[in-house]
Amino acid sequence: MSNNNYLLTFHMTWSYGACLQAFATLEALKNVGCKAEILNFINPYERKGNETPFQLIKDGDFKAGLIAAAKNIIFQRAKLHARAFKKFHSRLPRTERVYTSCAQMxxxxxxxxxxxxDQVWNPFITGGIEPAFFLQFGKATRRLSLASSLGSHIYNEIEQQEIREYLTKFDAISVREAHAxxxxxxxxxxPVFRCLDPTLLLDREYxxxxxxxxxxxxxxxxxxLVFNLASRxxxxxxxxxxxSIDSGLPLWRLSNNTFKDKVFERLxxxxxxxxxxxxIDHAQYVITDSFHGTAFSVNMGKPFVAMEPIRGNRARIVDLFNLVGMDNRMLAESACELPSIDLDYSYAESAxxxxxxxxxxxIKGALND
Structure with missing residues (x-):
């Protein structure tokens, strides 16, 4: 396999899942002999969640800029994000040039x-169908989709027509969920292959x-360990x-702002x-509404419970549960207690x-025709 290979994905976000899936995709490709670097494409719409107060105000969104500034000052959000992700971002192999459109590539x-x-094919995140994430640029011997996700999105007729044309250029297509x-x-x-999220392609020992x-x-x-992406x-x-009281274990929340609900003993x-x-690996129990929080709990063999995602994107979690036989770990709205700390992983690990x-x-076959 040549070394002239490029990956398009979300890679510069303040998100553990996005960072780790980008890293894991490169590692999975390396494991089948494909050395790749990230094509440093930034979708302008998706970038909005990472803009600084100055950038927001410069772009004319004064209200959002002031809110972001307040969060940075009161809850130390920018400082904590930098501590969490800046060094990791810098280590990801990516092109020096930054691109924001197909024309530039x-x-x-x-x-x-x-x-x-990740959810590169989800118009809700990318601000509509993003041609770059359908590889509508440049010259390539092979064009592949590796576990692309669209979350819980259902394409309308106009989106279907656009995507149908884009897919004609692909040599091999895999997506992450049955819904996709x-x-x-x-x-x-x-043929459309269903592929695991790349973080699950690397085993526990890795x-x-x-x-x-x-x-x-x-x-x-x-x-x-509590890792929730939205207020519960x-x-x-x-x-x-x-x-927590019944188990004698304190509630510790993983967070990148200093706001602290009273139930938590430690941030x-x-x-x-x-x-x-x-x-996650050292927790006695994990509570999360995040797909990657769930995926790493499963991969590391930890007792856990998954809460319904606030934004309604449950397809990824449900699909994983169907694979590993753990649908009883999704917390029902009517639940009066959390699932037991005892969890048998024998079937899940085998599956x-x-x-x-x-x-x-x-992946190996798709790269080598």
Missing amino acids: ADIEADALIVGS VEQIAPLTEK WRAFSQKPEGFKGNERYI TDKEMELWKRF LLGMTPEEFVWL LCEERSRCMAW
Whole structure:
């Protein structure tokens, strides 16, 4: 496999899942002999969540700029994000030039152009169908989709027509969820393969070697780790507190702002992606509404509960649960207690290992025709 290979993905966000999936995609490609670097494409719409107050005000959004500035001052958001992600971002191999459109990438030549994984095909995140994430630029021997996701989005007729045309250029297509297969398969004559999220393509031992103990930790701490992407209800937090009291384990929240709900005994602030993995691996129990929080809990064999995502994007979690036989770990709205701390992983580990082998074989075949 040549070394002239490029990956398009989300890679500069303040998100553990996005950072780790980008890193894992490169590692998975490397494991089948494909050395790639990230094509430093930034979708302007997706970037909005990472803009500085100055950038927002400069672009004319004074209200958003003032809100962002207040969060940075009161809750130290910018400082904590920098501590968590700046060094990790700098280590990801990517092109020096930054691109924001297909036109800017028209002259790129590659042996393989690869898009994935994450929600690169979700118009809600990219501000409409993003041609760049459908590889509509440059010259390439092969164009591949690797576990691309569209979240829970359902394409309308106009979006379907646009995507149908874009997919004609692809040599191999894989998506991350069964829902994505249902959406994409009718739009192309090519087979659509369902592939694991790249973080799950790397096994537990790999991630343990990757992980790093946070400063000040001994390694024998006992805690319940809470990693939620959105504010949760008082009822849910009451369940967490009751579970904490019954189990004798304190509630520690992983967060990148200093706001602290009263149920938490400790905030884990500014943790790096390496520390994020370590904290999940060493938790006695994980409570999360994040797909990657769930995925790493499963991959590391930890007892956990997944809450319904606030933004309604449950397809990715449901699909993972169907694979590993853990649909009872999704917390129902009517639940009066959290699932047990006891969790048998024998079936899940076997299913995940088998699926990992199947997906890596597909990736190798897709790259080598």
